[in-house]
Amino acid sequence: MKKLILLLTIALTINSNAQEKAKPVFKNGEAQIVEAFSSPDKWLRHDLWVETEFDTDGDGKLDRMHVAVTRPDQTEKQGLKLPIIYVSSPYFAGVAPEVDGAFWNVKHELGEKTERPVHPEVVRRGKRPIISNSHIRKWVPRGYIVVHSSSPGTGLSQGAPTVGGDNESLAPKAVIDWLCGRIKGYTTPYGNETVTAFWSTGKVGMTGTSYNGTIPLAAATTGVKGLEAIIPIAPNTSYYHYYRSNGLVRSPGGYLGEDIDVLYDFIHSGDEAKRPYNNKTVRDTEMLNNMDRVTGDYNDFWAGRDYLNDMKPMKAALLMSHGFNDWNVMPEHSYRIYKRAKEMGIPAQIFYHQNGHGGPPPIKMMNRWFTRYLHGIKNDVENDKRAWIVREDDKRTEPTAYNEYPNPEAKEVVFHLGKDGLKTGKLKLKKNSKKIRETLTDDYNFSGKQLAKASESKNRLLYVTPILKEDIHISGVPSITVKIASSKPAANLSIWLVSLPWNDTNNAKITDNIITRGWADIQNHKSLRKSNPLKPGKFYEMTFDLQPDDQIIKKGQQIGLMIFSSDSQFTLLPKPGTELTVDLKDTKLTLPIIGGTKQIKKSY
CATH class of the missing domain: 2.60.120.260 (Galactose-binding domain-like)
Incomplete structure (x- = not known):
């Protein structure tokens, strides 16, 4: 009898422990907040460097991207594997200060050459292991791991910023390859001690706003396996369309006199020792020789920074978000990508609101999107209406659903x-x-x-x-x-x-x-x-x-x-x-x- 009681006690203990193991919970096709994932003091935060396939800072070594991870401790203690929400940005480590003359002079005749603007220096900020706290409180409690990375030439990421160049697509691709176990990550910028993403299911979604929304699209155009869904919010999808308009030199709203070289200086927060090389090769040679501020004509330089031209390999399910009154990154940026994605047969929806720059879709829409494509829960989101428009007098969180955009009627x-x-x-x-x-x-x-x-x-x-x-x-x-x-x-x-x-x-x-x-x-x-x-x-x-x-x-x-x-x-x-x-x-x-x-x- 004592032996039987002991066996029952052990069985009940094992069963109790099994019941205590936390896991994602879903209701009505949405990931729910799980109490066991919701305590920030129990989250594990660590950073690492992922090696890419390029060397853009000229040191003869492949550039490594700085990556930070935030995950529930159950991924360490209970062997729980979870999908990833990944956010990358050139802004996380700070940007250039406001200085006189940092923008191009705009008071001159069309076709007239003017002096180059002043090039301010960025003082990097931020401490390891935290790159950013964005999106963590939204997604970790719902059963996701949140990953951040600084884009090339910013923060502790190596390389050079190129403002839409190939390395800004290949950098997030490398991080996703690491999350899927295909390439190595390292504990230090130059060392050989490796680290693995043993807690990853290999299912990755990306989101972000503005430049941070451009990078998910950039990654998706590589066709990288494991990137299942993206939600770009007010993304810049073509730097020509951002700085030019039908052949005209045109500034983005609110930034009169900005051009691609100005944005390069604005984000260049990487290693100060590498900046002179980067400035010479990227800004002073590639950009200033090809951006053609004199005529405003489209050319191969701009074509290489238009993600519409790179979409052939793309497979990630796409939920676009934009404001119709965004006169910074204008509403055409999202529409042109959404339209092509539909033509390619990629699952795609678009959310438009009546306000200005930024503004994500309602959390319900984002949740359903990531639940379907990252957790694999069949919530029928792919059969939802394609277009969600916030009407003029409605709250941004209360869009009206339409069969399509533009309205077929x-x-x-x-x-x-x-x-x-x-x-x-x-x-x-x-x-x-x-x-x-x-x-x-x-x-x-x-x-x-x-x-x-x-x-x-x-x-x-x-x-x-x-x-x-x-x-x-x-x-x-x-x-x-x-x-x-x-x-x-x-x-x-x-x-x-x-x-x-x-x-x-x-x-x-x-x-x-x-x-x-x-x-x-x-x-x-x-x-x-x-x-x-x-x-x-x-x-x-x-x-x-x-x-x-x-x-x-x-x-x-x-x-x-x-x-x-x-x-x-x-x-x-x-x-x-x-x-x-x-x-x-x-x-x-x-x-x-x-x-x-x-x-x-x-x-x-």
């Missing part, structure tokens, strides 16, 4: 321009039967907002619809065809689509009235790769897209098309006085509208 409607654009011309459905030409005079001293609000101005042309009798829902990518002549060999061309009257209440956001925008260099009317000086007075025709949008313009408002030259927040600022003449007969605006022409006619 949207049809193209072509608008033509009536006379009197210096005051307020008509935006109409019927094309002009006669040639009408109207001329504006460039002057960057007037902001776009001032021009749109003005009842009359010689510095812009404005064409508006009648006051809308019905709501108009725009969904997709508007485009414009302009037939235009310049009084000079080069000129800025800026387009705003606005909702009027302008809302100047205290509660209004700066972007409330801006529906979408676009910019172009008329010299590139035939080719992005080759611009040709304009013959003063000669008319040229150019068609280009504005930024994607999904917005409901309420009845009682008017939709206005504004054509002007220099945009004080975005373009170069040449001496005022350039004249642009628009041929109204052959200029047209195309808008994707739910219900098409029929809906517009109801609203007129």
Whole structure:
């Protein structure tokens, strides 16, 4: 009897211990917060270096990336293996200070060479083993391990920052290869003692915002095995589209005069001894010789920093997130990648909100995405609606689901321009039967907002619809065809689509009235790769897209098309006085509208 009791006691103890082993818990297709994973004092945090396949700092040794791991202690004590949420960034170790002259001078004529900006130095910050605390409290309690790494040439990662070069794709690939047991990690930057990711299931997801959102896409374009899903938030997917627009030298919103070399200096927080070599080879040779700030033309340098061109190997399930009023990394960046992913048959969804830069999808969406592709729980997320749009008056966490973006019910409607654009011309459905030409005079001293609000101005042309009798829902990518002549060999061309009257209440956001925008260099009317000086007075025709949008313009408002030259927040600022003449007969605006022409006619 005593022997039987002893055996039962042992069995109950073993069973009790087995029950005490923590594991991920799922409900309604989402990973739940597990109490055993939720105590930060029980998390294990350590760092290491992963060797890559490149040497970009010229020391004759393969560059190693600094990696930090945060995991529940059950991965050490109980042999628990978990999937990974991985975040990489060039910003974790600090950025360059604000100094005078660090941005390019923008007050000069188009095509004119100017002096290079000042190059500030970054003082690295941060202590081992913590690279960052981002995302840890969100994902570790839900049964994930969170991994951070500093990108090449930043923090304690070796190499050189290249701002979109191949090493910024291969660096996260190497970390994922290590997480999947394919390559070695080391306990020190230059030593030979190895460390393994024995706690990894080999299933990795990536996320991050802005540059941190670009890196997941960069990693995915390598086709690395084990990267199952990515959630890029407001990612820069093409550095040409970030610093240029249809051949025009154009700054990202809020950073007038920034260019790719400025961003390089901003993030270069790596080994100070390696910086002179990196500066010479990357910034002063590759970037400054190829970025072509004089013409703004597209070339192989920019093509190599456009992730759309690298997507063929990509397999990771894609959930994109962006704001329609993001005038820093503009909404086209996510749409172009989402569109290609769909064409490739990659599981893809897109989340758009009405605010500015940043803004992740609701945690429920992210949770379902990672639960499906990292934990393998069949929650049917791949059959959810593809598009999630936050409507104008809704909270960002409460998007409306649509079958697709652009909305399949949207049809193209072509608008033509009536006379009197210096005051307020008509935006109409019927094309002009006669040639009408109207001329504006460039002057960057007037902001776009001032021009749109003005009842009359010689510095812009404005064409508006009648006051809308019905709501108009725009969904997709508007485009414009302009037939235009310049009084000079080069000129800025800026387009705003606005909702009027302008809302100047205290509660209004700066972007409330801006529906979408676009910019172009008329010299590139035939080719992005080759611009040709304009013959003063000669008319040229150019068609280009504005930024994607999904917005409901309420009845009682008017939709206005504004054509002007220099945009004080975005373009170069040449001496005022350039004249642009628009041929109204052959200029047209195309808008994707739910219900098409029929809906517009109801609203007129």
